Amino acid sequence: MHDFDVVVIGAGAAGMMCALRAGQRGRRVLLLEHGDAPGRKILISGGGRCNFTNLGCVPERFLSRNPHFARSALARYTQHDFIGLVRKHRIAFHEKTLGQLFCDGSAREIVAMLLAECLAAGVDLRLDHRVADIAHGTGFTVTTQRGAFAAPSLVLATGGLSIPKMGATGVALDVARRFGLAVVEPRPALVPLTFGGEALALMRPLAGVALDSIARCGRAAFREAMLFTHRGLSGPAILQASSYWQAGEPVTLDLLPERDGAALLLEGKRARPKAQPQTVLADLLPARLAQSLAALHLPARVIGEIGDKDLLRLAALLKAWRLLPDGTEGYAKAEVMAGGVDTAALDQRTMMAKAVPGLFVIGEAVDVTGWLGGYNFQWAWSSGWAAGESA
């Protein structure tokens, strides 16, 4: 006779959703968390307002070795289901941009909502429980520094490796490997890109400058703001592209989205021949960036004396600036981990390991990574719900 029907390890977004759903089904659920509070990443998300889902959530906005894997869970517990839960708890929210939904008040309301649902479903939440060992026999026995707990179902919901100072661990990946599940090599995603050499020499003095752009990496393209930093580039467009970036590949930037750079520069030359080129450029770009690019790519003359060829070369650069990152800012700054437990090892309906009945993996620990904008929480809710339905 087991003490519990389900042990969930990790009281984050996915773990709480899974626990509350399994509890609603009448399962006796133990939710173990090694930190001193549940949902800590929820609390810091979205600048403290939690971008909890996205109205435009579709499977195509997730990266995975198997791009079809997420379909089933995302279809069975959708963004509209989560919005319904948020409404039921009378949490005020708004759409910020691109379908991104944020709390009007605080991310604390989302954590309080999940805790209230867990409580109502009879979930036994225990904080400050560090998992020391997991044994597998007729069921699973999880040993912590405060005792051992047994159940026929075990759910790994310990998240990814990003922000290690908040208690992120690779425990789900370690346990998965121990049970013979394949792991897709994890890497930081939604992360600022770093540069060296001439590129960094240009970028560093521009730290803090932001502009609308299209960032392209491979076949992916994102139109959003980008930001220069002391180490390279950040901002939503770059974070999005970073998830698709592989070492050694370039990132290409369009600094004039939907604008014809060549026509604009030639028209500027015709209309104001006595102007400095950076003055004309500053009509198109932030002034500091205009100044740096003009100094680097144009002769020090009034624009009327600069040949069309030079202007057209600069215009081409502004539309397709090809840059080679030398790395990323790593897990310390990454919003998520890409890679994780290989979806080939899991049943897409239930999130249960095909080869280890009773073992489930959900949330960021799985090789499913969403775009920036509420997609990663939606994956946590959907995968958590799927496991909670059958654990």
Ligand code: FDA
């Ligand atoms: P999560 O990390 O939420 O939970 C894992 C839990 O397991 C944690 O409570 C952890 O302490 C616990 N744990 C780890 N190891 C353990 C162990 N050995 N024993 C017991 N417990 C253990 N996404 C989004 O959609 N919208 C947003 O606005 C943001 N904003 C954002 C900001 C920042 C700064 C970051 C770092 C991330 C985001 N994200 C986001 C991403 C989002 O936070 C993330 O994808 C989800 O929290 C993943 O949910 P999980 O439940 O899988 O992991």
